C-alpha cells in the first residue's frame with residue numbers, strides 16, 4: 019500500500035530539518051519538524067526542557083506529540099528528532115504509518131556540522147556548555163553506535179557525506195518513486 023507520510027531520521031546534524039522542507043516541496047507534501055512542534059506546544063526550547071525536567075520527561079512529551087498529532091497527519095514530510103525512534107515503540111509506530119528514511123552521515127562529518135551548535139542538549143557538558151572537540155567526537159561516536167541499529171531499520175538510507183543538499187534530495191526522490199501516495 020502506498021503511504022502518505024514520509025519520515026526522516028538520523029543523527030543530530032544529519033540534515034533532517036534542512037532536507038525535509040525541500041523534499042516536501044518536491045513531492046507536493048507539507049513539512050513538519052517534530053522538534054519545532056515540541057517547542058511550540060511546550061513553550062520552551064528543547065535545551066530548557068532537558069535542563070529543567072530531564073530527558074525522560076522530554077521523551078514522554080515527544081512520544082505523546084508523535085501519537086496525538088504527527089501520526090494523524092497525511093501528505094506530510096516529517097523531520098523526526100534524532101532520538102525519536104530509539105524510545106519505546108516509536109519506531110514501530112512510525113514504520114506502520116509511513117516511509118522511514120535514514121539520512122546517514124559519518125561521525126567525522128557530523129562533528130564538522132554540529133561542533134558550534136549549543137541547541138542540542140545531548141552534546142553539551144553538564145553545565146550546558148559546548149564540549150571540547152575531542153570529547154564531542156567521542157560522544158557522537160558512542161551515541162551513533164547505540165543508535166545505528168534503530169536507524170538502519172528505516173525503509174532505506176541515503177548517505178549524505180559526499181553529497182550536497184540538492185543531490186541528497188534527488189537521491190531520495192529516486193528511491194521514493196512509486197512508494198508514496
Ligand SMILES: Nc1ncnc2c1ncn2[C@@H]1O[C@H](COP(=O)(O)OP(=O)(O)OP(=O)(O)O)[C@@H](O)[C@H]1O
Pocket residue numbers: 028029030031032033034035036037053097098099100131138178179181182183186
Ligand atoms: N548533504 C547534506 N545533507 C544535509 N545537510 C547538509 C548536507 N551538507 C551540509 N549540510 C548541513 O548540515 C547541517 C544539518 O543540520 P540539521 O539541523 O538539518 O540537522 P538535523 O538532522 O535536523 O539535526 P537535529 O536532530 O539536531 O535536529 C545544516 O547546517 C546543513 O546545511
Ligand SMILES: O=C(O)C1=C[C@@H](O)[C@@H](O)[C@H](O)C1
Pocket residue numbers: 029030053064098099100101102137138139140
Ligand atoms: O538525538 C537526540 O536524542 C535529539 C535530537 C534532537 O533532534 C532533539 O530531539 C533533542 O535534542 C534530542
Ligand SMILES: [Mg+2]
Pocket residue numbers: 034035036051053097
Ligand atoms: Mg532538526
